[in-house]
Amino acid sequence: MSINRRKFFKAIGVTGMTVIGFTSSASPGSKDEDTEFHGVLYDSSICIGCQACEKACAKAHDLPVPEDELQAGVLRKTSEVQRCVVNSYETSQGEVYVRNQCMHCNEPACASACLTQAMYKTKEGPVIWREDKCMGCRYCMISCPFDVPKFDYNSINPKIQKCDMCYDRIVQGEKPVCVETCGDALFFGTRRELIAEARKRIAEWPEMYVDKIYGEAVAGGTGYLYLAPVPHTELGFNKQLQNSSYPSLTKSFLYSVPSVFVLVPTLLLGIHEATKSKQNKNENHD
Amino acid sequence: MTSPAYPVTNEKQNQSIWKFIFSELKPRGKWLTPFNVISIPIILAGLVLMVIRFTHGLGAVSNVTQEVPWGLWKGFNVVTGVAFAGGAYVLTFIVYILKVEKYHSIIRVTVLNGFLAYLFYAGALVLDLGKPWNIFNPLIGNSFGASSVLFLVAWHFVLYIFAQLIEFSPAIAEWLGTRRAHKILSGLTLGAVIFGITLSTLHQSGLGALFLMAKEKIHPLWYSEFIPLLFLISSVFAGLSMVILEGSISQKVFSNQLTDKNRQERKNIVHSLSKICAFGMFAYFFMHILVFVHGQHYDLLTTPMGYWYLLEMIGFVLVPMILYFYSYRNTNILLTKIAAVITILGIILNRLNVSIIAFRWDAATHYVPSWMEIVVSISIILIQIWIFRWVINRMPVLGNSPSWAKHN
Numbered sequence: 001m002s003i004n005r006r007k008f009f010k011a012i013g014v015t016g017m018t019v020i021g022f023t024s025s026a027s028p029g030s031k032d033e034d035t036e037f038h039g040v041l042y043d044s045s046i047c048i049g050c051q052a053c054e055k056a057c058a059k060a061h062d063l064p065v066p067e068d069e070l071q072a073g074v075l076r077k078t079s080e081v082q083r084c085v086v087n088s089y090e091t092s093q094g095e096v097y098v099r100n101q102c103m104h105c106n107e108p109a110c111a112s113a114c115l116t117q118a119m120y121k122t123k124e125g126p127v128i129w130r131e132d133k134c135m136g137c138r139y140c141m142i143s144c145p146f147d148v149p150k151f152d153y154n155s156i157n158p159k160i161q162k163c164d165m166c167y168d169r170i171v172q173g174e175k176p177v178c179v180e181t182c183g184d185a186l187f188f189g190t191r192r193e194l195i196a197e198a199r200k201r202i203a204e205w206p207e208m209y210v211d212k213i214y215g216e217a218v219a220g221g222t223g224y225l226y227l228a229p230v231p232h233t234e235l236g237f238n239k240q241l242q243n244s245s246y247p248s249l250t251k252s253f254l255y256s257v258p259s260v261f262v263l264v265p266t267l268l269l270g271i272h273e274a275t276k277s278k279q280n281k282n283e284n285h286d
Numbered sequence: 287m288t289s290p291a292y293p294v295t296n297e298k299q300n301q302s303i304w305k306f307i308f309s310e311l312k313p314r315g316k317w318l319t320p321f322n323v324i325s326i327p328i329i330l331a332g333l334v335l336m337v338i339r340f341t342h343g344l345g346a347v348s349n350v351t352q353e354v355p356w357g358l359w360k361g362f363n364v365v366t367g368v369a370f371a372g373g374a375y376v377l378t379f380i381v382y383i384l385k386v387e388k389y390h391s392i393i394r395v396t397v398l399n400g401f402l403a404y405l406f407y408a409g410a411l412v413l414d415l416g417k418p419w420n421i422f423n424p425l426i427g428n429s430f431g432a433s434s435v436l437f438l439v440a441w442h443f444v445l446y447i448f449a450q451l452i453e454f455s456p457a458i459a460e461w462l463g464t465r466r467a468h469k470i471l472s473g474l475t476l477g478a479v480i481f482g483i484t485l486s487t488l489h490q491s492g493l494g495a496l497f498l499m500a501k502e503k504i505h506p507l508w509y510s511e512f513i514p515l516l517f518l519i520s521s522v523f524a525g526l527s528m529v530i531l532e533g534s535i536s537q538k539v540f541s542n543q544l545t546d547k548n549r550q551e552r553k554n555i556v557h558s559l560s561k562i563c564a565f566g567m568f569a570y571f572f573m574h575i576l577v578f579v580h581g582q583h584y585d586l587l588t589t590p591m592g593y594w595y596l597l598e599m600i601g602f603v604l605v606p607m608i609l610y611f612y613s614y615r616n617t618n619i620l621l622t623k624i625a626a627v628i629t630i631l632g633i634i635l636n637r638l639n640v641s642i643i644a645f646r647w648d649a650a651t652h653y654v655p656s657w658m659e660i661v662v663s664i665s666i667i668l669i670q671i672w673i674f675r676w677v678i679n680r681m682p683v684l685g686n687s688p689s690w691a692k693h694n
């Protein structure tokens with residue numbers, strides 16, 4: 001039922017778009033580009049939970065340096081003053097660390113939600129937030145499946161806080177600060193390189209990893225990729241998330257808009273004319 | 287083209303119009319009515335809180351959290367309010383497109399209501415924006431987020447406000463007594479109506495589509511890919527129920543403006559509106575059952591959220607639907623009004639459920655609006671009622687148009 005409806009909407013959507021010539025509502029990030037997006041591979045099996053990346057991140061972005069220590073069972077969260085966190089989980093393989101920050105989705109829900117393109121998927125891969133465009137509507141927060149963007153409610157000129165993969169450094173050919181700080185647990189490269197590297201690690205040390213790269217498929221693929229010694233469901237990841245991209249959920253609606261703009265007025269005008277002539281006729285007969 | 291009926295020079299005419307407007311700005315009638323006594327302090331408090339919100343940040347007034355970033359102002363004043371303003375597009379469709387003339391007498395007041403409602407929802411939106419000075423970014427300039435549902439909703443909002451202003455403008459022209467403008471503006475009505483209905487179908491459903499990406503965040507009993515359709519269908523009877531309720535209130539408050547003929551007409555209108563509501567709710571209820579069966583969440587019905595869902599579906603959809611059917615069969619106006627009130631409560635419940643209550647129902651910290659948010663929400667509505675009253679008392683909205691405007 002749902003498939004049929006979607007197909008139907010798509011079909012009339014496409015017709016409508018050709019009629020109006022309106023094609024700009026395509027999703028950000030086209031297919032050939034996303035293979036060359038840059039990203040970061042995070043390896044839970046290597047991470048020692050030292051929080052050096054957290055501290056380096058805070059310093060690099062003028063944020064207060066986090067002082068609280070990791071503790072299994074205590075969930076620390078990113079906030080309006082913290083872009084990344086490392087958490088500790090008690091798992092079937094003992095204590096495992098996980099780092100959380102923006103996933104830099106291939107097809108980011110936040111960017112497709114943003115009505116001013118303040119949230120923006122750059123061609124290099126990072127999803128960045130542009131202050132001069134943002135109007136603070138917080139629709140990006142509603143839409144991000146990972147609950148990443150954080151809003152500064154106590155400021156009169158609030159910012160959206162989230163990891164931008166140190167975009168400024170990347171355009172200058174440098175690595176993100178966290179990757180630079182960390183030993184081996186964080187690895188920077190194009191998404192293709194990262195997946196190859198992850199596969200290699202899994203093949204070389206099968207006892208260290210479960211055979212899955214988190215981020216390869218979830219939410220349509222993400223720029224951050226995760227390797228771990230235990231299934232990701234043990235590490236606080238939301239198991240409900242879908243594997244297809246989130247912007248695709250609104251596509252059928254968006255595609256139907258141009259056709260509604262063509263069909264509904266035509267229909268209304270048609271009915272209007274029909275009722276008018278009917279009325280005239282009635283009057284004549286009277 | 288010159289108008290021979292008006293030999294006066296433009297300047298002179300303008301002067302007298304300004305004088306006229308100035309005199310109309312003054313309040314009329316008694317001051318110490320119960321409504322004034324209650325509403326004035328609330329509005330004043332609301333205004334103070336709005337100032338605090340802009341000088342100290344959103345967090346000083348509002349309880350919204352990182353998990354539930356949209357609170358009462360968006361969930362109630364915008365998402366819920368727009369549904370109630372749906373009466374305008376439904377009635378303009380019936381009167382101007384289907385030409386069912388018997389509803390003509392309430393069209394102006396409904397359009398006025400819709401227009402003011404949208405204006406004030408836009409206001410609530412600005413209040414809620416973190417960086418309101420960037421509000422024009424999506425409208426002008428280089429920042430078109432065309433893949434955003436909110437972008438479309440924002441545009442449709444703005445355009446629809448203009449469409450409604452045009453639809454209502456003949457009343458303003460009659461009030462000012464400008465015949466030429468009246469003629470031109472009346473000629474624009476049909477275009478504005480067609481445009482307005484199209485925009486309404488899109489943004490009524492668009493408000494639902496806003497939540498499509500929050501797939502895992504909204505409780506499965508409320509999330510479905512059909513939210514846009516459900517929002518659209520429910521806006522029909524939500525809007526009409528508001529028309530019924532608002533009509534019965536203004537009939538009392540502004541009774542001096544109505545003739546006996548008007549009154550009888552209004553009874554008939556309410557009666558036939560109850561039928562449209564009944565069928566609209568039937569379609570809505572049926573859709574909900576389909577969505578529910580499709581979603582296969584039977585096990586969730588016995589959870590607390592499940593009971594909450596059943597309460598909404600049975601108590602606030604099924605019951606008022608039956609009441610509407612029953613009151614139509616028996617021509618029971620009182621029952622129709624009761625059904626309207628229950629329906630309105632049900633729509634409030636539904637929109638709040640989707641946008642706030644069932645949104646991140648599983649979050650560690652729940653969002654509960656602060657009293658300050660509530661005061662601001664209410665004062666926005668009260669200011670709107672004040673302006674509504676001001677207009678009704680001056681322009682030919684409820685009563686009849688001046689005779690010169692009849693045949694336009």
Ligand code: SF4
Pocket residue numbers: 101102103104105108109110111127143144145146147148149162
């Ligand atoms: S994780 Fe959220 S904020 Fe980051 S890119 Fe994806 S949708 Fe955007």
Ligand code: SF4
Pocket residue numbers: 113114115116117118119129133134135136137138139140141160
């Ligand atoms: S809060 Fe800013 S970045 Fe987020 S969707 Fe709104 S305008 Fe875009």
